[in-house]
Amino acid sequence: MKGWEIVVGIETHTQLLTKSKIFSGASTDFGAPPNTQASAVDLALPGTLPVLNRAAVECAIRFGLAVKGTINRRSIFARKNYFYPDLPKGYQISQYETPIVQGGELRIGEKIVRLTRAHLEEDAGKSLHEAFRGMSGIDLNRAGTPLLEIVSEPELRGAQEAVAYARALHALVMWIGICDGNMQEGSFRCDANVSVRRPGEKLGTRCEIKNLNSFRFMEQAIEFEAARQVEILEGGGRIEQETRLYDPDRNETRSMRSKEDAQDYRYFPDPDLLPLTVGEELLHQIRRSMPELPEAKRQRYVEQGVPVSAAALLVASRDRAEFFERAVASGAARDAVANLVVGDLAGMLNEAETTFSRSPVTPDDVAALQKRVADGTISGKIAKDVLRAVFNGDGRVDQLIESRGLKQISDAGAIEKLVDEVLAKNAKQVEDYRAGKEKAFNSLVGQVMKATQGKANPAQVNEILRKKLSR
Amino acid sequence: MLDLSVTELSAALAAKKVSSAELARACLGRIGKLKDLNAFITVDDAGALERARRADELRAQGKAGPLTGIPFAYKDIYCTKGLRTTCGSRMLENFVSPYDAHVVEQFTAAGAVALGKCNMDEFAMGSSNENSYFGPVRNPWDRQRVPGGSSGGSAAAVAARMVPAATGTDTGGSVRQPAAFSGVCGLRPTYGLVSRYGLIAFASSLDQAGPIARSAADLALLMNVMAGHDARDSTSVERPKEDYTKALSLSLKGKRVGIPKEYFGDGLEPGVRKAVDAAVAWFKSQGAQLVEVELPHTAVAVAAYYVIAPAEASSNLSRYDGVRYGHRAKEYSDLVDMYCRTRAEGFGAEVKGRILVGTYVLSHGYYDAYYLQAQKIRRLIARDFEKAFSQVDFICGPTAPTTAFALGAKTEDPVQMYLGDVFTIPAPLAGLPALSIPCGFDENKLPVGLQLMGKHFSESLLLGVAHAYQQATDWHQRVPTGTPL
Numbered sequence: 001m002k003g004w005e006i007v008v009g010i011e012t013h014t015q016l017l018t019k020s021k022i023f024s025g026a027s028t029d030f031g032a033p034p035n036t037q038a039s040a041v042d043l044a045l046p047g048t049l050p051v052l053n054r055a056a057v058e059c060a061i062r063f064g065l066a067v068k069g070t071i072n073r074r075s076i077f078a079r080k081n082y083f084y085p086d087l088p089k090g091y092q093i094s095q096y097e098t099p100i101v102q103g104g105e106l107r108i109g110e111k112i113v114r115l116t117r118a119h120l121e122e123d124a125g126k127s128l129h130e131a132f133r134g135m136s137g138i139d140l141n142r143a144g145t146p147l148l149e150i151v152s153e154p155e156l157r158g159a160q161e162a163v164a165y166a167r168a169l170h171a172l173v174m175w176i177g178i179c180d181g182n183m184q185e186g187s188f189r190c191d192a193n194v195s196v197r198r199p200g201e202k203l204g205t206r207c208e209i210k211n212l213n214s215f216r217f218m219e220q221a222i223e224f225e226a227a228r229q230v231e232i233l234e235g236g237g238r239i240e241q242e243t244r245l246y247d248p249d250r251n252e253t254r255s256m257r258s259k260e261d262a263q264d265y266r267y268f269p270d271p272d273l274l275p276l277t278v279g280e281e282l283l284h285q286i287r288r289s290m291p292e293l294p295e296a297k298r299q300r301y302v303e304q305g306v307p308v309s310a311a312a313l314l315v316a317s318r319d320r321a322e323f324f325e326r327a328v329a330s331g332a333a334r335d336a337v338a339n340l341v342v343g344d345l346a347g348m349l350n351e352a353e354t355t356f357s358r359s360p361v362t363p364d365d366v367a368a369l370q371k372r373v374a375d376g377t378i379s380g381k382i383a384k385d386v387l388r389a390v391f392n393g394d395g396r397v398d399q400l401i402e403s404r405g406l407k408q409i410s411d412a413g414a415i416e417k418l419v420d421e422v423l424a425k426n427a428k429q430v431e432d433y434r435a436g437k438e439k440a441f442n443s444l445v446g447q448v449m450k451a452t453q454g455k456a457n458p459a460q461v462n463e464i465l466r467k468k469l470s471r
Numbered sequence: 472m473l474d475l476s477v478t479e480l481s482a483a484l485a486a487k488k489v490s491s492a493e494l495a496r497a498c499l500g501r502i503g504k505l506k507d508l509n510a511f512i513t514v515d516d517a518g519a520l521e522r523a524r525r526a527d528e529l530r531a532q533g534k535a536g537p538l539t540g541i542p543f544a545y546k547d548i549y550c551t552k553g554l555r556t557t558c559g560s561r562m563l564e565n566f567v568s569p570y571d572a573h574v575v576e577q578f579t580a581a582g583a584v585a586l587g588k589c590n591m592d593e594f595a596m597g598s599s600n601e602n603s604y605f606g607p608v609r610n611p612w613d614r615q616r617v618p619g620g621s622s623g624g625s626a627a628a629v630a631a632r633m634v635p636a637a638t639g640t641d642t643g644g645s646v647r648q649p650a651a652f653s654g655v656c657g658l659r660p661t662y663g664l665v666s667r668y669g670l671i672a673f674a675s676s677l678d679q680a681g682p683i684a685r686s687a688a689d690l691a692l693l694m695n696v697m698a699g700h701d702a703r704d705s706t707s708v709e710r711p712k713e714d715y716t717k718a719l720s721l722s723l724k725g726k727r728v729g730i731p732k733e734y735f736g737d738g739l740e741p742g743v744r745k746a747v748d749a750a751v752a753w754f755k756s757q758g759a760q761l762v763e764v765e766l767p768h769t770a771v772a773v774a775a776y777y778v779i780a781p782a783e784a785s786s787n788l789s790r791y792d793g794v795r796y797g798h799r800a801k802e803y804s805d806l807v808d809m810y811c812r813t814r815a816e817g818f819g820a821e822v823k824g825r826i827l828v829g830t831y832v833l834s835h836g837y838y839d840a841y842y843l844q845a846q847k848i849r850r851l852i853a854r855d856f857e858k859a860f861s862q863v864d865f866i867c868g869p870t871a872p873t874t875a876f877a878l879g880a881k882t883e884d885p886v887q888m889y890l891g892d893v894f895t896i897p898a899p900l901a902g903l904p905a906l907s908i909p910c911g912f913d914e915n916k917l918p919v920g921l922q923l924m925g926k927h928f929s930e931s932l933l934l935g936v937a938h939a940y941q942q943a944t945d946w947h948q949r950v951p952t953g954t955p956l
Contacts, residue, residue, distance in 0.1 A: 046550060047672070048669075049705065081786050090788075090792060266830065267833075
């Protein structure tokens with residue numbers, strides 16, 4: 001791969017969080033028995049007509065505002081014509097020449113990725129080929145589900161950057177509340193356009209890779225595809241523009257259809273729908289309802305004294321940031337509690353495969369814990385144990401500190417007594433320390449801490465030990 | 472009784488001179504007697520009598536409106552719950568809609584008594600009603616001639632006194648031209664005035680539902696039921712309801728009548744010209760001011776229409792794929808073969824031809840040259856009308872260049888058939904209302920249609936003018952010579 005640059009553009013089908021479908025009143029709930037959520041419009045019965053769901057439009061506008069794109073005041077729905085059994089009308093209603101969102105950008109770390117467009121369209125149904133011998137089943141529950149197709153410019157360099165983009169986009173659409181982000185259920189589906197070139201040369205021929213239903217698969221698929229293309233080019237061959245399917249079981253991409261098979265979709269403006277106009281008032285209303293966006297929040301946290309690394313992690317999701325802010329509102333110190341949230345608590349939640357919104361530890365718990373560390377009641381190490389206990393549902397912070405006797409020993413007299421005992425028992429270490437072995441000191445600290453089950457104030461232990469040893 | 476208008480029947484029912492049930496039976500009897508006209512695809516005797524019985528009940532309870540108990544018929548393009556809706560096609564030969572069209576709901580709520588579904592050109596594509604899978608309809612004035620199309624069954628049924636009124640749909644003239652050929656009245660409303668929900672789509676940007684009856688006053692009564700906003704049709708217009716019967720008594724004095732010279736050119740049959748000229752002269756005699764107007768893009772309207780309508784149709788008819796409902800080929804080897812055989816068997820020649828044309832004009836590389844070009848012409852035509860209506864109150868001319876032609880006369884030459892739509896196509900392209908009323912007969916004793924076109928939402932004015940004319944003439948009351956009472 002040396003001497004090659006991988007160029008990736010991502011197209012993402014984001015299922016919008018609306019109660020009903022984009023052009024009918026049927027429910028969009030996932031998992032209902034086949035064809036129970038398909039209305040006359042979804043079945044494309046003769047005489048039925050589409051009526052645009054304003055909630056889907058609002059989702060698209062939210063996205064446009066979040067990525068600083070242009071909201072087209074007038075956009076057009078077009079028909080994309082092709083025959084397929086799970087496409088009831090024989091055409092998909094989409095936006096072609098004038099999408100609702102044009103341009104925009106998404107920040108991944110230090111890089112700004114430009115977006116081409118985002119447009120509204122309807123999803124198709126599902127063809128079920130198993131369980132019907134010699135026939136196919138059609139489930140139209142998904143037909144008409146609103147999608148926002150988000151297209152990036154081919155500005156991503158390599159599989160990792162592509163995944164970073166997809167993750168950032170995934171986090172953003174959930175942040176602004178337009179998508180549940182559930183990749184298993186197909187709420188967030190990415191296709192990758194991959195090409196390779198020698199740095200500085202013009203863009204190579206691309207292949208579109210489909211079926212990337214996890215970030216891991218996306219990374220593997222792009223890596224495989226880029227390697228495949230490089231191998232062809234280095235062997236003197238040419239890349240054919242085509243659509244390829246990623247097979248995660250074999251970790252390879254396979255040709256689905258070549259450019260020659262590309263259909264002529266005969267796009268034309270849908271005469272059943274008026275041009276979609278977005279008025280100033282609606283725009284204003286949505287702008288006002290927008291949450292503070294991750295990047296703005298991150299910058300604000302840093303300005304308020306949150307360590308840079310913690311700030312970036314705090315804005316990974318909206319519920320995480322909200323959890324943090326509620327803890328601060330309960331009186332916790334920003335920097336300390338930030339580390340607690342993105343470190344220990346995030347780890348526990350991750351391990352338990354749950355989220356901040358469902359965390360058994362409340363922001364109040366975290367604030368209380370941080371306060372007890374700050375006022376010296378418990379040590380930072382004990383704090384981790386208390387957090388775990390609260391997480392496990394054993395009780396609340398102060399109650400646990402009390403009932404388990406976890407209070408830090410800060411009584412100088414008591415610690416001195418313990419230190420004396422430890423020094424008396426460990427003449428060898430004392431000797432080593434005095435001979436210049438710093439390691440021996442740590443061992444002595446450890447002994448004192450062990451004797452108190454970790455409850456002694458470590459700073460005090462250090463201080464007293466040094467004093468005694470220097471005598 | 473069969474010769475009475477909706478207005479007269481409404482009064483007779485109110486005065487309890489006749490019951491809905493009696494009326495329904497009389498009409499059903501007449502329909503049975505004139506089966507050879509082939510005006511109906513489905514006659515719903517049992518359902519009709521049940522509806523009539525309920526209408527009589529409503530009247531007994533004092534809950535009757537103007538259309539309660541009035542027998543009528545739907546063009547078979549209106550979806551009716553429980554009664555098959557074929558659209559004149561083998562594709563939907565046995566299709567029963569699980570829901571009612573908006574217009575059907577309105578008529579049901581008004582207590583009107585639907586007797587059945589009228590024959591039509593397949594998917595409303597045609598100007599002679601010869602493209603029906605269920606066979607051609609015959610003209611009540613001369614059985615060897617066509618009744619016009621695509622609402623040919625509706626027009627013939629009203630002319631032959633099987634029903635006092637019927638619904639039609641008009642995409643490029645499908646209400647007005649058969650009304651003209653059959654000697655009855657038909658109104659194409661402003662686009663968006665009547666909901667398209669439940670009308671099987673032909674060309675969505677042009678399709679409009681409209682009434683067919685024997686007088687302008689009857690059209691007004693039907694429009695009171697049909698017009699109105701419906702949220703299920705995004706192109707349905709929100710505006711206050713009008714009572715179209717209120718505007719019927721108007722004076723022509725001082726009205727400016729536009730006479731477009733393009734509508735009186737060489738292609739006009741002498742007999743048609745003579746009858747239309749006489750009507751125009753009558754307007755003048757009533758104090759109207761005749762103003763010559765120009766509609767310069769009239770000549771290219773047919774070409775633009777036969778690009779736009781097939782383009783939309785090719786997409787609208789994609790849903791008939793044999794997967795969910797309608798005809799499906801019995802034998803096929805794979806999915807594509809199933810599609811091909813299903814559609815080859817289910818659609819007739821004219822429909823297939825228009826799907827091909829529509830697919831072609833939307834294809835990559837042809838879209839700009841055909842579809843976009845046609846849209847530009849469409850805007851120019853709308854501008855022609857805007858300019859004309861800045862000078863006149865309404866425009867007057869022939870509905871069609873000829874009277875009803877012989878069955879089979881134009882079936883071999885579709886272009887000749889299409890050119891017959893030259894006067895009815897411009898108004899739909901501009902979304903304007905237009906109506907046709909009888910204004911005399913040609914040398915073959917065939918009815919001639921007079922067309923009135925107006926600004927958007929000027930239905931009241933058009934109906935008022937037509938009503939004034941019908942107060943002074945009796946062309947609309949003539950019983951077809953081929954179907955005497």
